[in-house]
Amino acid sequence: AQTIHQWPVAEIKAVGSPLSLGCTIKGKSSPNLYWYWQATGGTLQQLFYSITVGQVESVVQLNLSASRPKDDQFILSTEKLLLSHSGFYLCAWSLGEGEQYFGPGTRLTVL
Amino acid sequence: GDSVTQTEGLVTLTEGLPVMLNCTYQSTYSPFLFWYVQHLNEAPKLLLKSFTDNKRPEHQGFHATLHKSSSSFHLQKSSAQLSDSALYYCALSEQGTGSKLSFGKGAKLTVSP
Numbered sequence: 001a002q003t004i005h006q007w008p009v010a011e012i013k014a015v016g017s018p019l020s021l022g023c024t025i026k027g028k029s030s031p032n033l034y035w036y037w038q039a040t041g042g043t044l045q046q047l048f049y050s051i052t053v054g055q056v057e058s059v060v061q062l063n064l065s066a067s068r069p070k071d072d073q074f075i076l077s078t079e080k081l082l083l084s085h086s087g088f089y090l091c092a093w094s095l096g097e098g099e100q101y102f103g104p105g106t107r108l109t110v111l
Numbered sequence: 112g113d114s115v116t117q118t119e120g121l122v123t124l125t126e127g128l129p130v131m132l133n134c135t136y137q138s139t140y141s142p143f144l145f146w147y148v149q150h151l152n153e154a155p156k157l158l159l160k161s162f163t164d165n166k167r168p169e170h171q172g173f174h175a176t177l178h179k180s181s182s183s184f185h186l187q188k189s190s191a192q193l194s195d196s197a198l199y200y201c202a203l204s205e206q207g208t209g210s211k212l213s214f215g216k217g218a219k220l221t222v223s224p
Binding site: 034043044045046049059090098099100101102103104105 | 143145153154155156157160200204211212214215216217
């Protein structure tokens with residue numbers, strides 16, 4: 001069975017500090033991978049998607065970047081956090097088109 | 112472009128009453144429609160997915176039917192339970208893209224005794 005793991009579970013960071021969030025999926029070969037952001041009380045906003053290793057497409061620019069260094073790994077990062085980066089970050093996977101399955105998420109608080 | 116419009120904001124029901132959350136969409140091609148449910152402090156989970164062959168998906172007492180004539184995929188349940196209290200999102204994926212899931216703004220369903 002496939003499993004999706006996100007790290008860290010939660011993070012408290014200072015404005016201006018760097019950030020790296022990770023996502024790993026096991027049990028699926030060459031999945032499509034996605035990053036979403038959800039502000040507190042807000043809807044889900046897709047940030048990036050990747051269909052294959054080394055290729056990442058940006059959907060919304062939020063002063064964040066993403067990379068896919070391995071088939072099963074997706075990284076979200078920034079060199080300088082803003083207060084507006086606070087929220088719930090979700091990684092998701094799919095096999096081709098259709099439904100996506102979400103990881104447990106990382107809750108980020110920027111102070 | 113493709114988009115989803117759904118029941119938004121707070122929806123309050125008494126246990127035992129029927130649930131109806133609306134979802135309409137605009138799409139250039141043949142889309143897949145989904146309902147996701149997100150309980151407090153959890154990740155969204157897939158609740159229902161539309162079929163291309165007019166079958167009506169059902170899960171946990173919820174069902175939804177894709178009506179292409181009216182571009183709708185309303186979520187229904189005959190009798191609300193306390194455990195149904197959650198955020199519900201309608202989402203759309205265009206066939207042939209595989210890359211973008213467009214979410215509605217979400218409805219917070221609260222079921223009270």
